Amino acid sequence: MRYNKGIHILLLVLLLSGCVVTSPVGYYWGSYSKTYYTLLKDPTENNILAHEDNLRKIIRVSEEKNLKVAPGILAELGYLTSKRNNNQEAAALYEKEVKLYPESRVFLERLISSNDK
Amino acid sequence: MSKFFCSVILMMFVVGCVPLETKQAAFPDMYTDARPTSILILPAINKSTASDAASYITATLTQPFADAGYYVFPTLLTTDIFNNEGILDGRQALEIPKPVFKKSFGADSVLFVTINKWDKNYAILAANVTVAMSYVLISTTTEEVLWSYDQEVVIDTGGDSSAGLLGAIIATAINTAVQDYIPIAQKVNNAAVATMPVGIYHPSVGQDGEVAGVSSEAKNKALQ
Numbered sequence: 001m002r003y004n005k006g007i008h009i010l011l012l013v014l015l016l017s018g019c020v021v022t023s024p025v026g027y028y029w030g031s032y033s034k035t036y037y038t039l040l041k042d043p044t045e046n047n048i049l050a051h052e053d054n055l056r057k058i059i060r061v062s063e064e065k066n067l068k069v070a071p072g073i074l075a076e077l078g079y080l081t082s083k084r085n086n087n088q089e090a091a092a093l094y095e096k097e098v099k100l101y102p103e104s105r106v107f108l109e110r111l112i113s114s115n116d117k
Numbered sequence: 118m119s120k121f122f123c124s125v126i127l128m129m130f131v132v133g134c135v136p137l138e139t140k141q142a143a144f145p146d147m148y149t150d151a152r153p154t155s156i157l158i159l160p161a162i163n164k165s166t167a168s169d170a171a172s173y174i175t176a177t178l179t180q181p182f183a184d185a186g187y188y189v190f191p192t193l194l195t196t197d198i199f200n201n202e203g204i205l206d207g208r209q210a211l212e213i214p215k216p217v218f219k220k221s222f223g224a225d226s227v228l229f230v231t232i233n234k235w236d237k238n239y240a241i242l243a244a245n246v247t248v249a250m251s252y253v254l255i256s257t258t259t260e261e262v263l264w265s266y267d268q269e270v271v272i273d274t275g276g277d278s279s280a281g282l283l284g285a286i287i288a289t290a291i292n293t294a295v296q297d298y299i300p301i302a303q304k305v306n307n308a309a310v311a312t313m314p315v316g317i318y319h320p321s322v323g324q325d326g327e328v329a330g331v332s333s334e335a336k337n338k339a340l341q
Binding site for chain 2: 023024025027029032033034036037039040041070071072073075076079080101103104105106107110111
């Protein structure tokens with residue numbers, strides 16, 4: 001009887017934790033490699049959009065789980081939105097990346113200033 | 118005494134006589150101020166016969182290095198920038214003085230990646246893929262090699278032999294046609310990165326020096 005109760009609690013914990021797979025550092029990558037590969041192999045509008053959706057999902061899940069967004073994810077989404085001339089959203093995403101990872105400052109500030117021209 | 122020697126000789130046979138070093142002995146600079154915080158990945162050099170190999174490798178490289186605690190510059194952006202500068206693969210960047218990457222990207226280190234083999238072998242009852250890679254990480258400050266590794270994996274992609282000979286032929290043909298190579302690329306990258314000392318975003322930074330398992334042969338082979 002006690003054993004059964006233990007199982008129930010365990011199941012409840014598993015259910016509540018949502019079972020998101022993260023790396024040892026605590027990043028959530030979702031199916032990043034898959035949509036990135038498809039984009040590289042065949043850069044059609046649909047495949048670019050699919051990767052963009054995937055990046056948005058990675059950011060959303062990371063934020064929901066209070067995880068640091070993995071390196072490059074915010075900047076990649078920024079880059080794809082800048083290609084659609086959405087420079088404002090792009091700059092906001094680049095700034096978020098710089099805030100999380102100061103190592104990216106030199107590189108991304110250059111990109112922001114080239115977008116402004 | 119002779120019993121002791123016998124067991125030493127036996128041990129050498131079992132481990133295949135490959136000299137293994139600890140991470141700190143193999144890559145001492147990674148435990149000093151020279152340890153980079155960021156890695157700029159150059160477009161892969163593809164020496165294999167598979168034209169799509171570079172895409173598989175590029176799509177799977179960022180994750181293991183980021184998970185090892187480093188900031189990895191987004192390859193989706195950097196590849197475009199390199200291509201615009203006429204650098205289609207890392208070979209064209211070999212001659213560039215490394216401090217240039219520090220100045221223009223703010224990168225502490227650059228990673229050269231070479232695909233040496235991406236061989237798909239088909240047989241009637243089995244199929245496999247052999248992937249051989251080399252990785253060389255160079256400091257953009259000192260231009261010294263910080264980490265290098267040569268990694269080969271052979272992965273069985275064969276069909277179902279229980280379905281009889283004809284079934285196996287068909288299954289092998291189907292499997293090789295629609296084979297998902299992403300897990301294979303991940304496997305080779307992960308195996309190599311496991312020998313690398315972890316960086317500042319990893320909880321074990323500076324504490325993995327005694328971890329053994331670095332083959333000196335693989336470390337040196339990548340530099341040839």
